Amino acid sequence: MDRVRIFSDYLERKGLKTTNQRNVILKAFLNSRSHCSTEDLYLKLRKKHPRIGYATVHRTLKLLAESGIAIEQHFGDGQARFEPARADGHHDHMVCIKCGLIIEFEEPQIEELQKQVAEVHHFKISNHRHELYGFCFRCADK
Amino acid sequence: MDRVRIFSDYLERKGLKTTNQRNVILKAFLNSRSHCSTEDLYLKLRKKHPRIGYATVHRTLKLLAESGIAIEQHFGDGQARFEPARADGHHDHMVCIKCGLIIEFEEPQIEELQKQVAEVHHFKISNHRHELYGFCFRCADK
DNA sequence: TTAGATATTGAAACTGGTTTTCAATATCTT
DNA sequence: AAGATATTGAAAACCAGTTTCAATATCTAA
Structure with missing residues (x-):
């Protein structure tokens, strides 16, 4: 199911309205x-x-993040x-x-380990953030 | 070496001055x-x-963080x-x-894995943040 | 020890991203 | 198509953090 539809459904469930602006913004975002x-x-x-206003x-x-279509990230520069x-x-x-280069990574073993650590503390993870800050291959040389 | 001294030394190296306020704040912080x-x-x-002003x-x-005595954390509520x-x-x-409970954890295997991931991307880590958000043992029950 | 140079202080103003307000407008329901 | 309700955009408010500035404290060198 395409995300325009997912979003409309989400809005409807919440008693919100599908508007032109919301669709335009969703498409531009995607x-x-x-x-x-x-x-x-x-x-x-x-x-x-x-x-369209800021x-x-x-x-x-924010709505897109709530509906699961977008993920909100904070990388420490004070701007979502x-x-x-x-x-x-x-x-x-x-x-x-x-x-400012952003590299994505995926490491199932880390996910597994953090799950185990959480269990030890009887902690129920609902989400997490794991960010490495440093120098990319290009900037490290200098 | 105690941290009051470490801080004075840091200030001196930076050409800054040791003041009463700074010492009072350092002690209260510790x-x-x-x-x-x-x-x-x-x-x-x-x-x-x-x-003493805000x-x-x-x-x-901030100075304590720079000098290595304090670690600055951001847990997403917009306040350091x-x-x-x-x-x-x-x-x-x-x-x-x-x-709002904060539980600390340490997992050397995760640290090792993230080091390996960084190497694959020729990325030089200078620091990282890894936070698990969810429900503590007490809040998970309800 | 003291004078001069320099850094620090506290209060208040400012910043910048975000959020809220509000009157005008659009959407949805029946 | 009308009434009820949500959305919109502009501007104001918000809030943690940062900066400004004149008064004050610290440090250095004689």
């Missing part, structure tokens, strides 16, 4: 490069849809970033502290 | 429960030292928290999203 901030998306949309973009991104959730599951991030 | 925010520490200090507390916590660095090395956190 087409955007990953890890875009509200600002990024707002500026991008502005070209074709100058009447607040609406941000509210819609959103990326489309993937069918192929969870991944984590390496963030270059020099150039 | 005696505080872990993971306190600037606000927490400011309010606590206020009782005995009502003339800005000074925050500036000093600081904890005394431990001699026994690094640890990560589980955060209860209901009651």
